[in-house]
Every structure is written in structure tokens, then in C-alpha cells.
Amino acid sequence: MSQSLRTPLLFAFITLLIIGTGFVQGPNAALLILNMGLISAIMALGVNLQWGFAGLFNVGVMGFVALGGLAAVLISMPPTTEAWAAGGVRVLLGLVLGAATIAGAIKFNARTTGRLRLWGTMGIVIVGFLIYRAVFDPGVALIEAVNPAGTGYLGGLNMPVIFAWPVGGLFAAGAAWVIGKTALGLRSDYLAIATLGIAEIIIAVLKNEDWLSRGVKNVIGIPRPLPFEIDLQNDPNFVQRASELGLDPVMASTLYVKLGYAVLFAIVLLIILWLAQKALNSPWGRMMRAIRDNETAAEAMGKDVTARHLQIFILGSAVCGVAGAMMTTLDGQLTLGTYQPLRFTFLIWVMVIVGGSGNNLGAVLGGFLIWWLWVQVEPMGIWVIDLVTSGMADGSALKAHLQGSAAHMRLLTMGVIMLLVLRFSPRGLIPEN
Amino acid sequence: MDFLNALVALTNFVLIPATAYGAQLAIGALGVTLIYGILRFSNFAHGDTMAFGTMATILVTWGMQNMGISLGPLPTALLALPFGIAATAGLLLLTDRTVYRFYRAQKAAPVILVIVSMGVMFVFNGIVRFIIGVGDQNFSDGTRFIIKARDFKEWTGLREGLAIKTTQGLTVITAIIVVAFLFWFLNKTRTGKSMRAFSDNEDLALLSGINPERVVMVTWLLVAALATIAGTLYGLDKSFKPFTYFQLLLPIFASAIVGGIGSPLGAIAGGFVIAFTEVAITYPLKKVLGYLMPESLEPNGLVQLLSTDYKFAVSFVILIIVLLIKPTGLFKGQSV
Secondary structure, three states: OOHHHHHHHHHHHHHHHHHHHHHHHOHHHHHHHHHHHHHHHHHHHHHHHHHHHHOOOOOOHHHHHHHHHHHHHHHHOOOOHHHHHHHHHHHHHHHHHHHHHHHHHHHHHHHOOHHHHHHHHHHHHHHHHHHHHHHHHHHHHHHHHOOOOOOOOOOOOOOOHHHHHHHHHHHHHHHHHHHHHHHOOOOHHHHHHHHHHHHHHHHHHHHHOHHHHOHHHOEEOOOOOOOOHHHHHOOHHHHHHHHHOOOOHHHHHHHHHHHHHHHHHHHHHHHHHHHHHHHHOOHHHHHHHHHHHOHHHHHHOOOOHHHHHHHHHHHHHHHHHHHHHHHHHHHOEEOHHHOOOOOOHHHHHHHHHHHOOOOHHHHHHHHHHHHHHHHHHHHHHHHHHHHHHOOOOOOOHHHHHHHHHHHHHHHHHHHHHHHHHHHHOOOOOOOOO | OOHHHHHHHHHHHHHHHHHHHHHHHHHHHHHHHHHHHHHOOOOOOHHHHHHHHHHHHHHHHHHHHHHOOOEOOEOOHHHHHHHHHHHHHHHHHHHHHHHHHHHHHOOOOHHHHHHHHHHHHHHHHHHHHHHHOOOOEOOOOOOOEEEOHHHHHHHHOOOOOOOEEHHHHHHHHHHHHHHHHHHHHHHHOHHHHHHHHHHHOHHHHHHOOOOHHHHHHHHHHHHHHHHHHHHHHHHHHOOEOHHHHHHHHHHHHHHHHHHOOOOHHHHHHHHHHHHHHHHHHHOOOHHHHHHHOOHHHOOOOOOOOOOHHHHHHHHHHHHHHHHHHOOOOOOOOOOO
16 A cells, blocks of 8 residues: 555544544543544644654653643743742852853863863862852742742743744754753763663752742642633623533533643644645755764764754653643643653653654554543553453452452553564654655 | 760761772772773663662562571672572673664764663663652661661760661672782783783784684673672662662762773772762761850851752762863773
């Protein structure tokens, strides 16, 4: 079957799956899967940019998604004026001092040699660190003391939350620049470990710095771009239109909000997909793939491979950051405890590999398909376990244990799928052309 | 200036835990480094291999405890260890046969093997959670302390107590035995030498008539043993929870890389470097400084260089600094 026939068929297949879910489990479930599927598709697209164009194995996606979520908080939440007055200036001053110390140490290290270099750099770092802590810590304590149960952090800029989405991309791009400058010279599996570690560091910093993101206390009530269901249910016009369509107000309001998100996310996905396809078929895209296929030859021709890799790394991470901001908007809260590597990074890699590495449409398809599977494996697994244990006596320990473990079938299934695809169809469902 | 009390506090809260943790990381890093050196890929599934090995040991330990078998003052898990190693070895050989062999025959790029090992990690994680669940499991028994804090205080008359747990002492002794055996095996036996030859230069080793399949099999057996021992010691010392072992993967990789990946001596050194730095940087120095400094200069705050939440972050920062400054690590490891 030729690829031009396969691609629309596969997309039709996943559309049928989602519509089928709507009939079996209700329209709300189908729309939930659709929305998270859209976000996952965007993340898979970002990862595919890095893997498909440049062969970069970035396992630190979670960090960039978390930074996108942070952007949603910092743009749309109202500022805590008391906290700003109490410690805002000190904290900013401390951060500037810290950045100056690092920059100064790097500059000093580059310009001196020998023994002076080692002791001088260490001296700058230690003295700078002590000054930074002396300025920073009291400011943080003051900020966190302002109504710790309700706020205890600096708050945001109180702007419409839609702006947070591109800003999330910017945050992620900034972090990617720093990470790329340090880690992109490393070989592929070292890069994987380094990016995984940096993602862990980013999450650890966000969890710990309560003055910035409320840490594990979570930020709730993040503003949304669509009306609240309650407001819709109380609006007589809306209720009338809903009854004309034969729906009760509650159902109509939830469907409206979910469909609204789906439309917004789909617009973002289409924009990014269009840009990615344009880039793929441009001279720049061809150059990137040529570098990926034969790095030595590219370097011999004078291409600055590391700089090109840095470009792609930043672009792919920015896309992940946008998706992260969108996800936090959809959730309406920033819960840092949920950002676990198993959930995000590896699942997205499964999406890219199953969908088709190197192919943008493949990444999008993989995003939808694997997300649908991830959600549906749990009820399917419970059904299978119920079938298996139906013959067993009630109350037996084995039966109870099996039924309790049904939830863990997800990981097993994802792993088996990934291994099967890598073995028998390594180029994925929609291979690179 | 209470020097002795400060020293005892430092030993009790920093030196002893860091040594035990360092030994556990060292044995874990040895497994990772062996796979990298001989099989030439970074095995992301190592943390969950440790979890599987520990789980197998725990199940046999429970069986033994039910049957009334015990080892007196030492934990029963030591008796169950060979069974755990056997189970893990079986699993790893099966995985190699079904998954990794295909890519080895194809001479696939290392990054593909890393992605495959990620898939294997998912599967192992699922198996462990499926069999034993996600909760905390405590399986240590026998005497808890070699030296109790109270006994130490009575014996020396100091204000600070020093406690050495049986598991901590066990960890260090086991680590020494394991490392000694591994070095003897790699250096003195024929199989060990052929493994080192295979690691240094694959083509020349094959020309000398070394059987690559045998080398691979022995490697997996050694890795199974190392992973199970490291996981069991860690589980005895702290407690067994499947998620923790995935988190342990990261400091273990950091140890292997800092020491020089591919070099067994480097893995051990790296393990201790990472462990000591993690514990020392996040330890609140208030108590020790309180003993050392005169009254007027006593610190007010905790004097913690970095908060405890940053424990894992510390090993990464060290890893990244080493990767930037000296990528081959402390003991000049390999690069694939």
C-alpha cells in the first residue's frame, strides 16, 4: 500500500476509534481523549523535530513541558502585591547576582590559564554563591511568609492565558539554549542521560522554589480562555440553544467547553504542523537531514554541526513548551508532582517511534494513537483480568491480587508495543519518505 | 571547641551513610559499566533489573521466613540472594535472546539499543509492579544494629551517639567481597580476560578465536548478580519500592560516567564520589559547626548548602560538570 493511501487511511482509523469511544463511553470521554491527544501530538511533533531532523535523542521532554506550565502560571495568575513589596526586589537582585557569578566564572575560566585559573574560578564561584545566598534567602522567606496557604509566591502578570502559550515556548527555548550549549557536544547516549538529568533538575527546582511556582502546594484556579461551565448553565440564552439541540444544560456546557478547547488546540497543532512541513521541504530541512545522515561529510564540507543541532534542539523544545502551557491551561492547575519521567518523556518517545520517526504526520498520528491506547488499556486490561479471573473463587488472594494489578498493565503494554514496533517495523506506521 | 563530638556527629550522619550508599551505587555502577564496555550500550533498564532481582529475593526471603529458616543475626535475604540472582539471570538471558540479539546481529547504532532498553525498562517495571505491587516492602530481619547509639554514648561518655546498622556494615563487606571477586575474575581467569579483550577491541578479540556469544552470556550473568546484590543491599538498608529503583538509575549512571564508563575501578570511585557529594552537600551543618565554633559565632540557620530536595539534582550537576570538563571520567573510560 503506497504511503499516500496509507496516511489518510490511518488517520481515518484513529478518527473512527475516537468516535467509537464516544459511542461506547460517552462523548465526554471521547473529547477528553481528543484534547489530550492533540496536546500529545504537539509534544510528539516537537520530539520528532529533534529526532527526525537531527537524530538527537532528547529524553528531557518533561522539563520543557514543566517550564511551559510555569509560563501559564507566570502569565495569567494575578500578582501577589504584598509578596512583591516584601521580598520581590531582594529575590530579583539575588538572581541577578547568581547569574553574574556564573557568567563571571565562565569568562574568568576562559581568559586565564594555569593555577590562577583553577583557584580563581573556584574562588569566584564560592564567594558569589555565599553572597547570592545572603541576599536571596531572606527575600524568599519573606515572600513565602505572605499568606502561605493561599499564595506564598510572587504570582503572575495577570494577562490573558492565551499569551502564555507562546511564552511557554520561549521559556522552553531559553532553557534549551542553555542546555544545548552545554550538552550538545556529547554523543547520543550521553546526551540522553544529560537531558534526562537536566529535566530532573528543572523539576526539582520548580518543586522546591515555592516563591516562584508554589512548589508542591500547586497553583490552582489558573484562568482559562473559555467560559466556565457554571456560567454557561446560568446563561438563559445558552440553556435555550441547548434545549433546541435536545441537550440538558449540564451536558451541553461540558461539551461546549471541551469542544472549544479542541478547536483551540487543533488550530495550534495545524499551525505548528504546517510550519514543520514547510521546514521539512525547504533547503534548510534537506540540509539538516543530510547532516543527520552523514555527519562526518557535513563537517568536512564546513557545516557547523553543533550550531545546527542547537537550532533544532531549541525549536523542538519550544514546541514542547507550548504544549506544556496548553496542558496546564486544560488542567486549570499546575501540579508539579505529576511530572514524572515515565508518564511524559517515554510515552512521547513511544508515540514518535510507533507513529513514524522522521515524519511529522507520523508523529501526530502516533500522538493520537498511543494516547488513545494509554487511556483505553486500563479498562481493557481490567476487562481481560475479569475474564481471566471469572473462573476463580471469589475472595481468593490470587484473584484479588490480579484484579488489583490490572492498572499496571498499561506500562507493560506500552513497553511490549514499543519493543514490537522497534523489532518488526522500526520505521513506524508512517515512515519517513 | 568540642572536636570529638563534632567528629562523631559528622561520622554518624555523613561518613557512614555515605559509605553505605556509595557501596550500593558502586555495585550498581559496576553492572552498568560492564554492559557499556562489553555490549556497548547504556542500559536504561538497569534500575528495573535491580528492582526485579530484589523482588525475586524478597519473595524467596518471605518463603524462607515462613518456613522458619533464618540466619541468626544476619538478614535472611542473604540466603535468598542466590535464588534471586538465578531468577534475574534467567530474565536477562531471555531478554537478550528475544530482544537484544537481533540488534547486535545488525550492528545497530548504540542509540537504537538505548531506545530498545527503554522499552525493556517499561516491561520490567510492569512485571515488578504486577507481581509485587507498588507499596513499600520491608524484608529485613536479624539484629538491627552492630553498634547502638546509646551503647556508644555510655561507652565513650560523649554527647553524640554513633550507630552502625547491620545492613550498613553488611553493604560495605559485601561490596568489598564482590569487587574483589570481580577483579579476580576479570584479571585472572580466561573468561575474564577474553571479556576484557572483547571490550577493548572487538575485531581483534574475534580474530583470536574468542566466542562472542559466550562473552555476552557471562556478561549478563555477572550483571544479574551485581544488580541483584546492589538492589537487595539497598532494599535492606532503606526499603523496597519499585519506583525508587528507577530513580536510582540516574545516580548510578552518574557514578559510572564520572568514574569513567567502561572502567570497573572508575565505577567504584564514581559511586563513592557521587554518594559523598550528595550526602555532604545536603547535610545541615548546624550541629557540627555548633561543636566546632565558639559560642558567639554559632550559626542561626541550618547551614545546609542545598536543600534535601536537591539530592538527585546534585549527582546530575556533578555528572554534567564532569561531562563538560573531562568526558572520559576520572579513570579514563571508553567511548563507543
